Amino acid sequence: MMAQDNANRDIMLSPGSYLYLMNIGQGGTTMVHIGPTVVNQTPQDQAVKYDSTNNKFVKCTLEEAVQYSPRVKDGDYLILENPAADGSFPTSQKQQTVPLDIGRKEIIAGPWSKALWPGQTATVVQGHRLRSKDYLVVVVYNEEAAAANWTSSLVSSEEEAGLPRPKSFAVGTRIVIKGTEVSFFIPCTGVEVVKDERGNYVREAVTLEQMQYCILLGENGKKEYPKGPDVIFPSPTQTFEKNAEGQIKFKPLELNALSGIYVKVTADFGDIDFENPGDNIREYIEGEELFITGETLSIYYPREQLSIIKYGEQEKHHATVIPKGEARYVMHRESGIITKIEGPLAYLPDPRHEVFVKRVLSSTQCSLWYPSNAEALAYNAEQEVEQKTSGNILLAANYLAPVGPTQSNTITRGTSYTPPRQITLDTKYEGAPKIDVWPGYAVLVVGAAGSRRVVKGPQTVLLEYDEVLGHMELSTGKPKSTDNLLKTVYLNTDNNQVTDYIPFESSDHVKGTVKLSLRVNFEGESDEERLKWFSVANYVKLLCDHVRSIIAGMGKRHPIAEIKNNYINLIRDAILGPKAEGPRPGLPFGNGMRVIEVEVLKLELLSPAIEQLLDKAQLDVVTSNIDLESAKRNLQITLEKETIAREIEDIKQETQQLAYSAKQQTLEQNILAEKDTYSARIQLKSVESQLSLAVLNGKLEELKRNLDLKQLEFDMTMAQRRVEEEFVSQHNIAEQDLELQLLKAETQAAISRMEAVQGPLTELMTALTREDLAAKFAEASNMERVLTGSDNVDAILAVSPLLRKFMEKGGEVAKLIAGNNE
Numbered sequence: 146m147m148a149q150d151n152a153n154r155d156i157m158l159s160p161g162s163y164l165y166l167m168n169i170g171q172g173g174t175t176m177v178h179i180g181p182t183v184v185n186q187t188p189q190d191q192a193v194k195y196d197s198t199n200n201k202f203v204k205c206t207l208e209e210a211v212q213y214s215p216r217v218k219d220g221d222y223l224i225l226e227n228p229a230a231d232g233s234f235p236t237s238q239k240q241q242t243v244p245l246d247i248g249r250k251e252i253i254a255g256p257w258s259k260a261l262w263p264g265q266t267a268t269v270v271q272g273h274r275l276r277s278k279d280y281l282v283v284v285v286y287n288e289e290a291a292a293a294n295w296t297s298s299l300v301s302s303e304e305e306a307g308l309p310r311p312k313s314f315a316v317g318t319r320i321v322i323k324g325t326e327v328s329f330f331i332p333c334t335g336v337e338v339v340k341d342e343r344g345n346y347v348r349e350a351v352t353l354e355q356m357q358y359c360i361l362l363g364e365n366g367k368k369e370y371p372k373g374p375d376v377i378f379p380s381p382t383q384t385f386e387k388n389a390e391g392q393i394k395f396k397p398l399e400l401n402a403l404s405g406i407y408v409k410v411t412a413d414f415g416d417i418d419f420e421n422p423g424d425n426i427r428e429y430i431e432g433e434e435l436f437i438t439g440e441t442l443s444i445y446y447p448r449e450q451l452s453i454i455k456y457g458e459q460e461k462h463h464a465t466v467i468p469k470g471e472a473r474y475v476m477h478r479e480s481g482i483i484t485k486i487e488g489p490l491a492y493l494p495d496p497r498h499e500v501f502v503k504r505v506l507s508s509t510q511c512s513l514w515y516p517s518n519a520e521a522l523a524y525n526a527e528q529e530v531e532q533k534t535s536g537n538i539l540l541a542a543n544y545l546a547p548v549g550p551t552q553s554n555t556i557t558r559g560t561s562y563t564p565p566r567q568i569t570l571d572t573k574y575e576g577a578p579k580i581d582v583w584p585g586y587a588v589l590v591v592g593a594a595g596s597r598r599v600v601k602g603p604q605t606v607l608l609e610y611d612e613v614l615g616h617m618e619l620s621t622g623k624p625k626s627t628d629n630l631l632k633t634v635y636l637n638t639d640n641n642q643v644t645d646y647i648p649f650e651s652s653d654h655v656k657g658t659v660k661l662s663l664r665v666n667f668e669g670e671s672d673e674e675r676l677k678w679f680s681v682a683n684y685v686k687l688l689c690d691h692v693r694s695i696i697a698g699m700g701k702r703h704p705i706a707e708i709k710n711n712y713i714n715l716i717r718d719a720i721l722g723p724k725a726e727g728p729r730p731g732l733p734f735g736n737g738m739r740v741i742e743v744e745v746l747k748l749e750l751l752s753p754a755i756e757q758l759l760d761k762a763q764l765d766v767v768t769s770n771i772d773l774e775s776a777k778r779n780l781q782i783t784l785e786k787e788t789i790a791r792e793i794e795d796i797k798q799e800t801q802q803l804a805y806s807a808k809q810q811t812l813e814q815n816i817l818a819e820k821d822t823y824s825a826r827i828q829l830k831s832v833e834s835q836l837s838l839a840v841l842n843g844k845l846e847e848l849k850r851n852l853d854l855k856q857l858e859f860d861m862t863m864a865q866r867r868v869e870e871e872f873v874s875q876h877n878i879a880e881q882d883l884e885l886q887l888l889k890a891e892t893q894a895a896i897s898r899m900e901a902v903q904g905p906l907t908e909l910m911t912a913l914t915r916e917d918l919a920a921k922f923a924e925a926s927n928m929e930r931v932l933t934g935s936d937n938v939d940a941i942l943a944v945s946p947l948l949r950k951f952m953e954k955g956g957e958v959a960k961l962i963a964g965n966n967e
Contacts, residue, residue: 154186156207163235163260164210166190167202175202175242175263182238197226197266217255220272222299222331225251227265234259250286252334254299270346272299272331273338275324278350278376282339283320283332291335298336301329319381324350351377351385357394358446360386370447372397397446400439403464407496408435412450436462436495456496464493465501472577472607476502483610485577504578504610505529513616513634514580524574580606580614585639587667589615589679599675601638617682624648625689636678638667644746645689649700651708657750659696659716663688664742677737684738691734695719705750709759713745 158164158180168174170189178184184207186192192210193202217223228251230244242263261267273281285291291314300308308327311320314335322330332338338346351359353373361369361383368386371377379385385393398406410433418425419437429435429450437445447453453460467473467488476483478498486492494501505528506514515521582588582602590598593611600606608614618630624646643663650656665688667678681687699719700708708715720743721729732740750756 154207156184156186156211158182158184158211161214161216161258162211163214164207164212165193165195165202165263166210167193177235177240177242177260177262179235179238179240179260193263195263195266202263212261214258214260215267215269217253217257217269219256220329221255222270222272223253223255223257224268224270224337225253225261225265226267227262229262229265235262250334250337252294252332254331270338272329273322273346274329275322275327275347277324278352279324279347280350280378281322281330281346282341282348282381283322283336284339285314285316285318285320285336287335288314288316289335291333294333294335296333298333299329299331300327321378321381323378325376325378350379351393353377353394356396356444358397359393359395360447362386368449370449372446397444398461400437400443400445400461402439403491403493404461405436405438405493406445406461407454407456408437408451409433409454410435410450411452414450434497436497438493454496462493462496464491466491467576470605470607471579473575474502474504474577474610475499485607485609487607502610503528503575506578509632510613513632514578514614516633516635521574528574577607577610580608582606582635585637587636587638587675587678588634589636589676591615597676599672599678601675615679617679617684619683619685620689621685625685627683627686630683636667638678641665641667643685643688645692647689647693647696649696649708651700651703651705653704655705655750655752655755657705657708657748659712659748660746661692661716662744662746663692663720663740664744666739666741667737668739669737674737677735681736684734684736687734687736688738688740691732692720692740695732705755706759706762709748709750709763712748716745717743 156164158178160181162180164178164184166176166178166184166186168176168189169191175193186207192205192207194205194210194212195201196203215223226249227245227247228249230246233243245262245264247264275281295308295310295314298308308322308330311318319339320336330338340346341348353359353371353375355374358370358372359377361371361377361379362385363369363380364382369383387393388395400406410429410431413429413431415426415428418427419435419442422441434454435451465473467486467490469489472485472487473492474483475486475492475494476499478500483502506525508522508526508529511522511525580588580600582600582604584603587599587601588606590600590606590608590612591614592609597615614634616632616634617636618632620627621629621631623644625643641664643665644661645663646658646660648656648658667675669675669677696716696719699715703715717729718724720732720740722731723729750759
């Protein structure tokens with residue numbers, strides 16, 4: 146069957162094409178047929194193709210067996226696999242295969258195009274054109290061939306030395322060809338260009354701008370951190386390290402006086418002192434920790450020997466703003482000492498030694514220090530719950546061991562305190578407890594070591610970490626008792642009012658109660674005197690007990706009737722002291738308290754009957770007093786009425802006398818006024834006469850001026866009229882002279898025209914013997930119009946047929962007439 150299929154087949158091969166025929170009868174000998182030629186396939190020949198993927202020959206039809214020689218253009222190269230042992234290629238139209246050097250490669254630079262031996266494969270690759278920021282990675286696969294042929298690599302370089310020779314050509318050696326050294330490269334036999342992960346031969350170096358750096362990771366695990374501006378070419382054993390987003394360019398950390406980074410030394414090295422300003426050089430030991438701020442290094446570029454210690458996601462540590470009137474607690478990590486830092490301040494703690502801590506108050510402390518503040522109570526309750534569930538959250542997080550290095554050369558540490566980078570100052574619950582002591586109040590600040598101090602308002606207190614506020618327990622209710630004590634830390638030192646019901650018993654054994662409002666001040670300016678204010682835990686009980694004793698003694702000295710009538714003065718005298726010149730002395734106490742005023746609000750007797758009797762007796766007394774006062778008022782009214790009547794009569798007499806005197810004075814004044822009026826009238830008449838005379842004189846002068854003005858106007862009018870008449874007369878004479886000259890000129894022109902046409906006109910008249918022609922010409926024009934030249938154009942146009950005939954016979958006359966008319 147195979148012989149029948151392959152019998153008597155011919156195929157034409159064009160130039161540049163070839164095919165393989167395997168002779169079955171000769172043991173599989175393969176022949177190469179090269180065009181241009183005609184290939185005759187015998188029954189013993191089988192067309193085959195070489196499958197380089199599976200490394201075997203595949204049967205095919207004669208048409209499918211046709212292949213074309215690889216064409217390598219100038220500037221490209223060919224990678225030939227399995228070259229001939231003798232280095233030859235098929236050249237004749239029919240040639241038997243030759244032994245091949247199986248497994249080897251050979252680089253052939255273009256231009257080149259030849260047929261291939263059976264078993265060979267060829268790959269055409271464009272020559273590698275490099276820009277200044279491009280590079281190639283070349284791998285040595287044959288040490289001897291690479292060493293022998295290195296100088297035969299085709300390169301284009303501005304340097305005369307060309308491509309530098311590597312130190313070693315060991316198999317597997319990677320060589321970087323930089324675009325800054327050569328602009329064109331074709332490898333030699335023994336080396337090959339390696340593609341990158343995207344399948345490209347030409348790789349792009351990293352161009353770093355100012356304030357940029359990249360990370361080069363070597364195969365030995367070491368890193369380099371080149372910075373810009375520069376073009377970075379990796380070494381043959383290095384690769385660019387990328388972050389999670391695939392970026393290979395990074396920006397350094399910018400630091401200032403309010404920010405810093407916490408780093409750990411991972412290898413010994415020497416460099417400038419990062420922590421102290423200046424150019425001092427110091428040695429850093431592995432394991433040492435540094436805190437670098439912007440005061441010593443404004444821009445931080447990573448280096449191999451330093452790893453950044455991160456708390457959470459924060460690389461940079463920022464200063465915490467402490468506003469004026471607030472404070473933060475800072476704990477020293479080694480000693481555990483907690484100090485208070487007061488504002489206004491932007492504080493940047495050294496994370497190696499310092500850490501901010503937050504103070505959580507107990508529920509009792511929070512309710513005493515911030516009474517009626519529901520927000521503070523709720524926040525503090527959350528902090529208490531968080532502290533119980535997570536343990537000592539304030540300190541434990543700062544001693545966690547490092548988790549390990551990451552891609553960005555950092556050490557990450559867990560933390561529960563990572564304050565956010567923010568500009569909104571909301572430090573209400575972050576810093577030290579702030580106590581606002583109002584005017585007229587005081588608090589007792591007690592330290593853990595037993596120190597005590599009193600702060601009197603208006604003032605703001607920022608508590609140290611070990612300080613608390615001393616509290617008091619005060620009696621409440623009316624009358625005051627210790628059944629329900631009021632706990633508070635605020636002492637009202639000025640105008641403190643205490644109201645209580647005080648019982649008493651009179652000398653005649655009548656019992657009652659009095660309601661008092663005591664106004665109390667706490668006195669003292671020195672610290673020792675003020676500390677006495679808090680020496681009594683319940684000053685209200687002390688005050689009320691002592692006042693009860695005073696009121697009880699006062700009651701025993703006076704009967705109930707006297708007390709009822711004068712209880713206010715009796716009580717005030719008993720408590721504040723008898724009234725004398727100046728203020729009352731008041732009631733002092735040993736703790737610096739003094740009662741400065743007593744307001745007696747109400748007195749009540751326990752026996753209603755006795756109270757009714759006292760009220761009735763008081764009513765009788767009041768009634769008698771009212772009657773007596775009424776009689777006294779009537780007497781006083783009568784005396785005042787009579788006195789007023791007498792005074793009225795006296796005033797009437799004085800009024801009459803004053804009226805008579807006024808009439809007499811008025812009469813005298815009227816006489817004098819009439820005299821003055823008559824004199825004024827006489828003077829007025831004289832003035833009016835003088836004014837009339839002056840007016841008449843003025844009118845006379847005005848009349849004279851008007852007459853002179855009229856005469857002047859008449860003279861000017863006459864002069865103007867004479868000028869106009871003279872001008873008109875001269876103008877008429879000039880016009881007559883001009884008309885006369887014009888008439889002379891026209892007459893002279895007519896004489897000249899007659900003289901000019903006199904000869905030709907005679908000849909014309911002779912020619913014009915026909916009467917009908919003369920008649921037509923006369924109708925169209927007359928001699929006077931022709932001679933004078935008026936409307937000549939119309940006349941000539943009207944007799945245009947006659948004029949043409951005239952032009953034939955008397956052209957000269959017509960030309961003269963036309964010239965004159967123009």
